Amino acid sequence: ERIQFSTYEDATDLYLIINNTEYTPKAVPTSDYLYEINYTQGITQEQTTLLISYSYPKNEANQEFSKDFIYDTETFTLKFDQEQLTKSEQINKGSTITVQFPEKQDTAQSLNLYTTILIALLFVLLIVTTVYGFKKRKNVKKRNRETESTELLTTEKALLMSLLKEIEKKHRNHKISDETYEKLKTNYKQQTVDIMSNLED
Structure with missing residues (x-):
């Protein structure tokens, strides 16, 4: 064959x-x-x-x-x-x-492309590093403010709790109407919840 x-x-x-x-x-x-x-x-x-x-x-x-x-x-x-x-x-x-056949890519063009990509990556890295540093400083300041405001929030919470008890007492003694009681209770209770949430954060 x-x-x-x-x-x-x-x-x-x-x-x-x-x-x-x-x-x-x-x-x-x-x-x-x-x-x-x-x-x-x-x-x-x-x-x-x-x-x-x-x-x-x-x-x-x-x-x-x-x-x-x-x-x-x-x-x-x-x-x-x-x-x-x-x-x-x-x-x-x-x-x-x-x-x-595929066209042969020019070596100089490839080098320019890789250089451009490298510069872009370095630029992105610089932005990320700057943003990270800014956020880090911001978080430190935030933690300082949180430490300073913890006492204030705790005090506000105690005052609001006392105020809610006083409103409850006046309502039981019929010194304030039901409508006024509900409005005050809703308002101060919401403030108390917000403060407790801030303290937990």
Whole structure:
């Protein structure tokens, strides 16, 4: 069984594996970039696994890769700089696959981009550090104010509690109306709750 396949100019690292056995293909003298091997064991679709691999350098003139398939092919994979560009499966005989190579990124542009990102990150870090320091100083001042106001809040709470008891006493003795009692009770009770909440914080 004669197996032939074509490559591009300057193709290197050619090898062919059939059923886990590697073979070295030979160039066909009558055709450029055509290679073949003679496989004596016969090829059947159910029993034969065929892998063809080769490398070829990309230059400025070659911006795309095109491959014509002269056999029904189960899987085709194209890699560029160790990264997979495309993978196709169940390719019919007579099909053609064309793949565009990615443009090579300019090193200076990449360096400028990385420098810009680094400066941006440093700027963000500076803002975060400044805000953190401001909040830290603010929290210290807040804790000082809280310490100074604890005594005031405790005193206000005690006075409001006494006031609520006095209002309750006057209401029981019918010295204030029910309406006045409810309004005063609601008002001073809410103030007491607010003070207790501040003390807990």
